[in-house]
Amino acid sequence: MAVTQQMKAAKAAAVELPVDPTQDVAPDGEKASEGSGAREIASLTPMMRQYLEVKALHPDTVLFFRLGDFYEMFFEDAVKASEILQITLTARAKGADKVPMCGIPYHSSRRYIARLIGEGLKVAICEQVEEAGSGPGIVRREVTRVITPGMVLDEEVLEPRDSNFLAAVYWNEKGFGGALLEASTGEFLAMEAGSAAELAESLSRVEPRELLVPAGQRNSAEVAQLCSRLPRVPAVAEGEVAAFEPARAAGYLRSHFAVQSLSAFGLDDAPLATGAAGAALRYLKDTQKTPAAHVDRLSRQERSGSLLMDESSRANLEVLRSQRDGGRKGSLLGVLDRTVTSLGARKLARWLASPLGSLPEIHARLDSVEELSAKSVWREELTGILKEVADLERLTGRLSLGAGNARDLRALGVSLAQLPRLGAALARCQASLLQSLAGPLTALPELANLLARSVVDEPPVALKEGGFIRQGYHAELDRLVELSTSGKDVLLKIEAREKERTGIGSLKIRYNKVFGYYLEVTKSNLHLVPADYIRKQTTVGAERFVTPELKEHEEQVLTAEERRCALELQLFEELRAKVAQAAPRIRSAAEAVATADALLSFARCASEYGYTRPEVDASEVLSITAGRHPVVERMLGAGESFVPNDVRMDPEDAQLLVITGPNMAGKSTVMRQVALTALMAQAGSFVPAKAARIGLCDRIFTRVGAADNLARGQSTFMVEMTETSHILHHATNKSLIILDEIGRGTSTFDGLSIAWAVAEHLHDHVSARTLFATHYHELVDLARERSKVKNLCIAVKEQGGKVIFLRKLIPGGASRSYGIEVAKLAGLPSEVVGRARELLQNLESGELDDAGRPRVAVRPNPKKAAVAAGQLGLFGEPVAPAPTLPASHQKALEVLKSAAINNLTPLDALNLLAKLQRELE
Numbered sequence: 001m002a003v004t005q006q007m008k009a010a011k012a013a014a015v016e017l018p019v020d021p022t023q024d025v026a027p028d029g030e031k032a033s034e035g036s037g038a039r040e041i042a043s044l045t046p047m048m049r050q051y052l053e054v055k056a057l058h059p060d061t062v063l064f065f066r067l068g069d070f071y072e073m074f075f076e077d078a079v080k081a082s083e084i085l086q087i088t089l090t091a092r093a094k095g096a097d098k099v100p101m102c103g104i105p106y107h108s109s110r111r112y113i114a115r116l117i118g119e120g121l122k123v124a125i126c127e128q129v130e131e132a133g134s135g136p137g138i139v140r141r142e143v144t145r146v147i148t149p150g151m152v153l154d155e156e157v158l159e160p161r162d163s164n165f166l167a168a169v170y171w172n173e174k175g176f177g178g179a180l181l182e183a184s185t186g187e188f189l190a191m192e193a194g195s196a197a198e199l200a201e202s203l204s205r206v207e208p209r210e211l212l213v214p215a216g217q218r219n220s221a222e223v224a225q226l227c228s229r230l231p232r233v234p235a236v237a238e239g240e241v242a243a244f245e246p247a248r249a250a251g252y253l254r255s256h257f258a259v260q261s262l263s264a265f266g267l268d269d270a271p272l273a274t275g276a277a278g279a280a281l282r283y284l285k286d287t288q289k290t291p292a293a294h295v296d297r298l299s300r301q302e303r304s305g306s307l308l309m310d311e312s313s314r315a316n317l318e319v320l321r322s323q324r325d326g327g328r329k330g331s332l333l334g335v336l337d338r339t340v341t342s343l344g345a346r347k348l349a350r351w352l353a354s355p356l357g358s359l360p361e362i363h364a365r366l367d368s369v370e371e372l373s374a375k376s377v378w379r380e381e382l383t384g385i386l387k388e389v390a391d392l393e394r395l396t397g398r399l400s401l402g403a404g405n406a407r408d409l410r411a412l413g414v415s416l417a418q419l420p421r422l423g424a425a426l427a428r429c430q431a432s433l434l435q436s437l438a439g440p441l442t443a444l445p446e447l448a449n450l451l452a453r454s455v456v457d458e459p460p461v462a463l464k465e466g467g468f469i470r471q472g473y474h475a476e477l478d479r480l481v482e483l484s485t486s487g488k489d490v491l492l493k494i495e496a497r498e499k500e501r502t503g504i505g506s507l508k509i510r511y512n513k514v515f516g517y518y519l520e521v522t523k524s525n526l527h528l529v530p531a532d533y534i535r536k537q538t539t540v541g542a543e544r545f546v547t548p549e550l551k552e553h554e555e556q557v558l559t560a561e562e563r564r565c566a567l568e569l570q571l572f573e574e575l576r577a578k579v580a581q582a583a584p585r586i587r588s589a590a591e592a593v594a595t596a597d598a599l600l601s602f603a604r605c606a607s608e609y610g611y612t613r614p615e616v617d618a619s620e621v622l623s624i625t626a627g628r629h630p631v632v633e634r635m636l637g638a639g640e641s642f643v644p645n646d647v648r649m650d651p652e653d654a655q656l657l658v659i660t661g662p663n664m665a666g667k668s669t670v671m672r673q674v675a676l677t678a679l680m681a682q683a684g685s686f687v688p689a690k691a692a693r694i695g696l697c698d699r700i701f702t703r704v705g706a707a708d709n710l711a712r713g714q715s716t717f718m719v720e721m722t723e724t725s726h727i728l729h730h731a732t733n734k735s736l737i738i739l740d741e742i743g744r745g746t747s748t749f750d751g752l753s754i755a756w757a758v759a760e761h762l763h764d765h766v767s768a769r770t771l772f773a774t775h776y777h778e779l780v781d782l783a784r785e786r787s788k789v790k791n792l793c794i795a796v797k798e799q800g801g802k803v804i805f806l807r808k809l810i811p812g813g814a815s816r817s818y819g820i821e822v823a824k825l826a827g828l829p830s831e832v833v834g835r836a837r838e839l840l841q842n843l844e845s846g847e848l849d850d851a852g853r854p855r856v857a858v859r860p861n862p863k864k865a866a867v868a869a870g871q872l873g874l875f876g877e878p879v880a881p882a883p884t885l886p887a888s889h890q891k892a893l894e895v896l897k898s899a900a901i902n903n904l905t906p907l908d909a910l911n912l913l914a915k916l917q918r919e920l921e
């Protein structure tokens, strides 16, 4: 029977069935036939029916159905999950209709959830919401929350050093609106943009994990455009169309934030951003089943004010991830992230993804880095304190949401206790930014004290059984704890006394839910039982008794225990409310911790990697002395060293640098290092150079390599041209452009023409600082025509027939590409290399064919050529009537004949022969 049919049938009918959940086929074992709805339903247990009802409400999720200590998955969910999670797929049933199922233990569910989320799936958690046996029928179960790639609160599912944003988008003919919401911290941003590309640029800074779009739009052209620019978004979810509707969304946001107008958030004139923000917040509340009290702020994000970069430029420059495997290793972030806290790590990633656009802010960061890099003792001191600070943002988020436990309170308390020390250390600094961080860090002493006094050092994970409130914090709790512990002691005393009184050595005081505490006497000792024992129950080998004294103590012990747990829970809630109240102050402190940690990380890199402070100003100059590539220099093997290079760009005479040089010489490396140096400087970091002057850039554009977007349905050349077109349309005289081998995706002449025209346009109309690497050596001639074009090349030396890469950038154009030498180095078969050399020689002779193309020799088939030559009488009389050749080829024939006579080079003769052969074929 088809699974969906079974599910549909379950929805349609309601029949009481046997209780055993494992028996999900008809009691008689008969196979239900297709379409036999009622019988199919009759074949389900109440549990399976409940499952199917819940699943019908959450069809787009993998449903985790709680059964005892396991989450079980059934039907397609089980098939999918067992494959992804690599767990055994079993079947529950008898007969032919087997229901696929698999399960995972409740206690280790988080890592399984993380894997499913990582695949872009949603997981609905269905829990038992009442005690077993507390009502008639099977226990009630409900979905308590839905975890989606963009909606994660669980510590174990979240990647500590990565942000986890949901991006909601809404658009109409006027433009695009977006909202970014981090469920675990409550961070909430909204923005508007003129196009999908512009919006994607803003969203990409935080690498959102999920895109929320209005229902029915998943496959729209707009979503396709956004997704193609946000390649790291693993999932697209749809939300109710009405939730995006601006007026309704505005009402929803006003009521959530309890404000009259959204003007304080900068959203009163931003209907598209409002629509996206309203839908994002609703999605959070719907999936997490929470009022989302921790989302207590919303801010409008403006594009201006930071250095803009689109996702593909960020990817080309390997800012956050390496292109090799998408990991941090091999990326700029991988090198510069020396942060201690997760807060700092996330902050640093944001700084690199979105460097600053304002000089005072850049200088403030640079001042801080300068001070910290000079004082290693301070760095050590600050690092020591930061090691004690947990993820304040996420802890507060969890606790404010009502999802945290006593361990979170403890971790928060310990962290808060460190903050005044951190504040005091920062207050000693000279740099104004560092000093300004001290204030928020010293603003929470009461909460730190409260948590230190109230929560034990090592609280249990579960709240239900108490045991996490510190002795001395609450008098009534202390009394109850005393009562329940002393009550237990009293029971032990009673047991010892009764053993002695009765002479029954095996007498035991035991407990069960039906009788509470009782005295158990084995059958062989019954004759010793005193008259005041009241018999309660007989079991196989023993009898159970109670006494009035025992019952009185039972009352004390049990009620004290119960009241103690209830009181601890109440105290926990009170503490949690205090944390929620202080959330804005904790967040400011978290922000200060993150900033200090990120600055410290920059300082550590500056001092350990030999970076220098860049001069950043409002000019359009970009001048780097002895610059290095921050990542390549750290990846070189033992014995290798990075060769530093100077690059100077100036609007007067060096605005466009044409860089030529052999393959593998280091063209891409030098261009990327210039872009990364500018980016690092604007992020507030020192740079890998002896000296650097960076005129503030408004954007960095790159067109590097053949980013293969075939998956997006575009050819490599089309992608190249689309990206180039984007650059030509958006670059300004403040931009920095990196163009690597423009035009290489098409034929030589087309490519050269395009490259030339692009360079001319950038020089004449855009005046952006441009680095242009090319293998078209003809472009070197542009410098003769355009005053602001400078030629640079990377030096190589030929020695003993080998090419030695010197990696040094020198003035002038390269004379050769050495592509064949590189191909040889790469291990191409010697036969192929030899043939390539032969062809190259021919091409370089500059001879053109009849169509005006450079002539490429075709290696003749010796046998056919001999026949052709014989037919033409080349070596004497024709052996057969010569074919009539068109006039153009008569000339070739003449040349060939004279070649034979005049002993021209064998290569020329062969070429002519080959040409003739082609004609004859």
Ligand SMILES: Nc1ncnc2c1ncn2[C@@H]1O[C@H](COP(=O)(O)OP(=O)(O)OP(=O)(O)O)[C@@H](O)[C@H]1O
Binding pocket: 632, 641, 642, 643, 644, 661, 662, 663, 664, 665, 666, 667, 668, 669, 670, 807
């Ligand atoms: N300045 C340098 N010092 C040391 N090693 C370098 C330097 N520049 C480049 N390299 C090394 O040379 C390798 C090739 O450099 P790169 O990819 O920049 O060459 P390219 O000229 O762009 O080559 P192609 O034209 O084939 O794309 C790099 O991976 C790096 O390991």
